[in-house]
Amino acid sequence: MLSYFLRRLLMAIPVMFFVAVFVFLLLRLTPGDPAQAIAGDQATPAQLQQIRESLGLNEPLSVQFVTWIGRMAHGDFGVSLISQQPVLKMIGQRIGPTVALALVAMGLTVLISLPMGVLAAWRHGGLTDRAVMAFSVIGFSVPVFVIGYVLIGVFAVNLKWFPVQGYKPLADGIGPFAHRIFLPGLALASIYIALVSRMTRASMLEVLREDYVRTARAKGLPEIVVLFRHALRNAAIPILTVVGTGFAMMISGVVVTETVFNIPGLGRLVVDAVLARDYPLIQAIILLTAGTYVLINLLIDLSYALTDPRIRFQ
């Protein structure tokens, strides 16, 4: 188990290295001079030169890269070009709403899509099955922001059940928090629900043909126990995989959802950072999300090893 863990951990290092290279090159090789962006259009060549000097932009790319990696290894992600604040501090101020939104969406996804997928597989070919599949195909076909606007139009503007926009942290009480985060959470979860229910159904169909399911039924267990304890558990691995790879999709959704619902999270920060060409901030946010993606997929791989002993000895 430990050696499996270490091997997986070692594989994550080159992945993160390539992420760092991509991010570094992306920002250095695109046209647009960061010095110009900081100094503004009125800057003299001397001022530009001074800014380049202080940021190390005159060094060869390889030197810049090594210096950059070295600083990050010490926890120094740099200072925002625009606000002059440490990048990590700015991210820290904005990460709360984003994490809350992602967790709510994830929770809604599990609550809605697992029963949906299980039900569809159980009633394979029936009306429920077709309804779930239709929902899932439609969920893939409508942009997240349109779903957001439909939800706002119906539940906030017409029915007035929820506020139109805005965000309150959990610290302000569970009521106001839940009231404001439910619609954005649902909008963000929609595509994820489509994905996970589809995968749950496919994986359950496979498992429901197995002998142990027949045995469980034959010994008179209630159908719900057969479905959720015996079948769903064994169907879990492909579902978990989709949850992990779908995380990147969720991040994309977060950026859009935060804009629709006016939530002051990381998504808005990254759009603002890119429009202002705030290089250190863009780099830090992309590295952070990529790191989270790698970490989540690492944890999911480890959870396979915990649930399925065969994987440990590969």
Place this chain on the structure above:
Amino acid sequence: MSLTTSAPESPRRRLMDAPPHWTTVLASVVLIAIVLMALFAPVIANFEPTSLNAMKRLKPADATYWMGTDSYGRDLFSRVVYGARVSLMVGAGVALGSIVIGLPLGLLAGWFRGLDAVLMRMMDGLMAIPGILLAIAIVALTNAGLTTVVIAIMLPEIPQVVRLVRSRVLATRSETFVDAAVLLGTAPLRLIWRHLLPSTLAPLIVQGTYIYAAAILTEAALSFLGVGIGTETPSWGNIMAEGRLYFAMNPWLVFWPAIVLSLCILSINLLGDALRDRLDPKMKGRSA
């Protein structure tokens, strides 16, 4: 015709041997209609998509303005018709581009094991960066032309293609006919071209349809965030992005393009599913 019937395993035979599901027929009709709409946009549209009319701002739909007018008094229907051009082109560019780049990389990674480890870690790295962040960064740091948008959306899709092709090659390389070709001394590139490439094509076409659909959605999201193609060239995405500013006054500025876009994506996805079921009978009913 006799050629196809004498080869019962050929994909073409499988494509033809049962009548299509009604959703497939409907999806094809919708998609053909949208493609025709894009091709014959100047004939179908009542107005120039960019002609302003300050007197007719934010009009509701009527007999002249079938979907109403936007905040500049431009005819929404005409803009949606022309918008099909950009959206379909972005989809095609991204799907073709990611296959043209991903296919050779996947073939090489699957066959040359030494290359595989490095290339796949690179692909993992590219996959770890959320596609929309990468796309926003590329578009915003360069300029928002059609080519830039296509490249920005295409880059995050490449790893998907590479992984798919590689997995097909890994499955095929243990087949006897590959061993035979190796023993006959076939040169690696010729072997890849003649013996490994064909097995990747069917799943690749299916994947291509999904990438096509996803690309149109991503273009819409980029436009929505304000980093897409400029509004002088209407795309479904930037029509919605403009419309959302007036959402409270007239939500149809968002909903009309959204409906057409969603129908288009839905049709492409349904056709992709149908194609997958036909080309790979093992998958039938499992995730369709």
